[in-house]
Amino acid sequence: MSTLDVRLYVVTDPALTPEDRLVEMCVAAVEGGATVVQLRNKQAGDDELLRQALRLRTALREYGVTLVVNDRLDVARQAGAGVHVGVSDATPARARDALGAQAVVGWSVESPEHLASDQTAACSYVAASPVWSTPTKADTAHPLGPPGVAALRQATGLPLVGIGGINTPERAAEVIAAGADGVAVVSGVFGVGDPRAAAASLRAAVDETLRARAGAQTPAAG
Numbered sequence: 001m002s003t004l005d006v007r008l009y010v011v012t013d014p015a016l017t018p019e020d021r022l023v024e025m026c027v028a029a030v031e032g033g034a035t036v037v038q039l040r041n042k043q044a045g046d047d048e049l050l051r052q053a054l055r056l057r058t059a060l061r062e063y064g065v066t067l068v069v070n071d072r073l074d075v076a077r078q079a080g081a082g083v084h085v086g087v088s089d090a091t092p093a094r095a096r097d098a099l100g101a102q103a104v105v106g107w108s109v110e111s112p113e114h115l116a117s118d119q120t121a122a123c124s125y126v127a128a129s130p131v132w133s134t135p136t137k138a139d140t141a142h143p144l145g146p147p148g149v150a151a152l153r154q155a156t157g158l159p160l161v162g163i164g165g166i167n168t169p170e171r172a173a174e175v176i177a178a179g180a181d182g183v184a185v186v187s188g189v190f191g192v193g194d195p196r197a198a199a200a201s202l203r204a205a206v207d208e209t210l211r212a213r214a215g216a217q218t219p220a221a222g
């Protein structure tokens, strides 16, 4: 299976992406450069969430981006989407069993100890959570900061995204410089007036820092 492209991973929030603008805002983020879209809505019932996931899946199909549903395995399965689970959710192994070998299964990790678990065998990617504290999610573990992201990078070869407080190109660049493969963002894309432009400037910072990192790792010819 090819490696998942997690360079810019956008996460919805019903306070910022109301149902009547959900698809339009996600498409704008994708046109700006998002490579993964996560439907995250704790308030919606399963039927409502499934309707939203199916609408998103239809709209995003032509862009070839990955759709992930937060928490709800059954909705993800019925929508033909991936799933993201955290420490209080179903385990990645259970998600993998439910969704099958080809599905995208993501897991939140809060310390390098999580990466020592055999659950990582079931993961398509892991998320360093949170990098910085954020008003978007109050119930997080202690922020890892870029040094924490670097420690997680040392502990896994899985695609690694940072999440939490990544709301400027400078912060996105810091997370990539620390070793992440991408950044996951809620308010930095959906909490600003123009999700397409916000996504484009975050994606440019990610791409530029990935290029600089690759250049620094390549020995000079001669």
Ligand SMILES: Cc1ncc(COP(=O)(O)OP(=O)(O)O)c(N)n1
Residues within 6 Å of the ligand: 009, 011, 038, 040, 070, 071, 084, 085, 086, 087, 088, 089, 106, 107, 108, 127, 129, 137, 161, 163, 184
């Ligand atoms: C990409 C990504 N990373 C982390 C999370 C957080 O998951 P979790 O810890 O389960 O918290 P909730 O999002 O369920 O509140 C995420 N959703 N996505």
Ligand SMILES: Cc1ncsc1CCOP(=O)(O)O
Residues within 6 Å of the ligand: 011, 129, 130, 133, 134, 135, 136, 137, 140, 163, 164, 165, 166, 184, 185, 186, 187, 188
């Ligand atoms: C879902 C989630 N998981 C850890 S932090 C977070 C919210 C990130 O939101 P923002 O990008 O607005 O800081």
Ligand SMILES: [Mg+2]
Residues within 6 Å of the ligand: 070, 071, 084, 085, 086, 087, 089
């Ligand atoms: Mg969760």
